[in-house]
Amino acid sequence: MIAIQMTGIRAFCDGRTADLRMAIFDHQLAFLHALVAGLRGWLPLP
């Protein structure tokens, strides 16, 4: 999922798409980062 979102962000940055649903990944990534941190034991999961 992170790879998909990063691909969307890169496509938006490069001007290959004007689909704003790619742009929202830029701030939505924080949820996945927190999930990964939780799964790794670096952040207590709720």
Added chain:
Amino acid sequence: MRIPVETLLNGVSRTLLEQVLPHVTSRTARGQLYAAIDVLRNAARRLDWASAPLETEVQSAAGALRTAAARLREGGAEALAARIDASVAAWPSAPISARAGAAQAELARVFEELEALPGPLADAVRPILGGHLAAQAVRALVLLQPSLLEEISRG
């Protein structure tokens, strides 16, 4: 944030112009939409991401990387420790977005390099970097506005 403000605002302008405007028929609404595009186009070159969150991220990353380097040095991985310290010292002094980008790239690189180290030493270092990443994720989440994902998917 990985998308520069200017790129983001120009992308929003382009989408409004190309994908939204053709479907707006009301004269008043079209005028308002053109005005919004005009505002966005002119703001794009004058704005940047707030520096305080980036400063916090860079300081946190630098602290974690220096702590990791010290732990690596204790474990005998002197070359990697020295490379990390040198990298942190060489991050661009400005703009802050470039420093944050350098910090993110260095973290990714170190995680890859840890794969080549003995398991116990790498296992001791990963949580040091992970602590920063976890804290950074929480800091980013705190700044988020209530999500409109449901509306976005519903259309």
